[in-house]
Amino acid sequence: MFRCQFNGIKALSRSISFTLRKPAPSTLSRGVLVFPSSINKTVPFGPHSQPKKELKCFFSSTALGSARARFRTTQKEPPPQPPLEPEPAPEYHDPPDLPPNEPKRKEPGSGLVKIFLAITVPILLLSVSGDFVRMTVTREEVCEALGLDPTVRPGPKYYDEYIRRYKPEKVFWLNLSEKIKLNFSFCAHNAVGEGESFRWWTPLTAQFNHGGLLHLFVCYTTLKAFAPVLVQLYGNRVTGTIFVAGGIMAQAFVALFEKSVNPFVAMSQEKILNKVKSGLTKDEESQLRRAISFAMGSSTSLMAMGTICAIVWPAMKLNLMFIPIGIPIRTALGAVVAFDIGGMFYDYGIPIGHSGHIGGAIAGVIMYALWIRKLPTVFQRRIAQAMNGRGINIR
Structure with missing residues (x-):
């Protein structure tokens, strides 16, 4: 009212x-x-x-009694708003560079690769020091001093004999090269041969010696392909353990396999010399070469790492040199295994340790079945730590 x-x-x-x-x-x-x-x-x-x-x-004043009331409302109209201009599309800018004081993120596994190079490069240089010394001597000097035919290139043993006789200042490097090869190479005959003194450390040290720069380069690039995957999943310690244990298990497989199929492995040196004097067939020459040859290189360890990568990450692809497309890891690994199985029973004429590669693949399968598959990944451990920090127990 x-x-x-x-x-x-x-x-x-x-x-x-x-x-x-x-x-x-x-x-x-x-x-x-x-x-x-x-x-x-x-x-x-x-x-x-x-x-x-x-x-x-x-x-x-004349129509008050019959007045009719009407009620209306009035509002002040708001001032007209200017039309909204369309917002410009966001421009793309490259991500800013990290400040000079902030360190860049390291690639997973780069620490293991650096340790690998820090060990293998000096060992390789010392191992081939004898070859560098032989290069300082000409063929004419060796043939003239030892009375050999100058038209035929003499073997390394003649160069060593000449250096020991006429170049005593260079003998040190020859002896050092021989010691490195003996202590950083694995020989199946020395491991299980009759009357041989086995150097128990060679299955480990042979992984860090290589036959040349090309051999080292191939192993280095392969390690750079497998190490980041395993380090991201399981960490540096597990990856390093896979590398070392895979090589040792592979060398043990080589010794057992050669002993079972190669009769020269279990023979003593006297029996081998008598067999050589009586004459050898082509197959026997191949068996003798495999029995007394020195195996070296990290390819056995890399086969174990590659096998585990193929199991835990089957979608991984390898970019090989001179091949423009990526090859699935299981396809590449299957091709290498098939090639090595053939080389174990047929001599390709290539100085490759086929039985060592197969031993590395078997070692990878054994380590995954008995150990790796039971380990939590790095991401799972971080999640567990975060949940435990909030009072949530994860079993």
């Missing part, structure tokens, strides 16, 4: 009361009561009035 009193109007002798419907405060900004009249009076707008809200009343 709103009561409006109008005083000072001569035509009215008493107060006039009228009833209005209360408007909703949330929808009205100004109320106007309109009558067809020329008398204008402005009064406040009810109990919820605000300073800027007013009620305008218009009255007619």
Whole structure:
């Protein structure tokens, strides 16, 4: 109920009361009561009035009794807003370079690769030091001093004999090269042969000696392919253990396999010399060469690592030199295994330790079945540590 009193109007002798419907405060900004009249009076707008809200009343002196009230609301229209301009498309910017003080992230497995190079490169240089010494002597000097035919190239033993006789200052490097080869190479005949003194450390040290720069380069690139995968999954310690244990197990397989199929492995040196004097067939020459040859290189360890990578990450692809497409690891590993199985029973004429490669693959399968598959990955260990830090025990 709103009561409006109008005083000072001569035509009215008493107060006039009228009833209005209360408007909703949330929808009205100004109320106007309109009558067809020329008398204008402005009064406040009810109990919820605000300073800027007013009620305008218009009255007619001749039609007060039958006046009809109409109520309307007026609002101030907001000022027109300028049209919104379309936002420009975000521009692509290259990621900012790291600050000079912030170190760059290292590739997983780079530490193991550096340790591998720090050990293998000096051993390789010392191992081939005898070859460098032989290069300082010409063929004419050797043939003239030893009375050999100058038209025929003499073998390494003649160069060594000449150096020991006439170049005593270079004998040290020949002896050092021979000692490195004996202590950093594995020989099946020395391991299981009759009357031989086995150097028990050679299955480990043979993994860090290589036959030349090309052999070392191939093993280095292969290690760079397998090490990041295993380090991301299991960490540096597990990856290093796989490398060392795989090589040792592979050399043990070589000794057992050659002893079972090669009769020269178990013979003593006297029996071998008597057999050579009596004459050898082509197959026997191949067997003798495998029995007394020195195996070296990290390819046995890399075969174990590659086998585990093929099991835990079958989608991995290898980018080989001079091949523009990636080869699935299982396809590449299967081809290498098939080639090595053939080389174990047929002589390709290539100085490759086929039985060592097969031993490395078998070692990888054994290590995965008995050890690796039971280990949590690095990501699983981090999740467990985070959950345990919040008081949630994970079994």
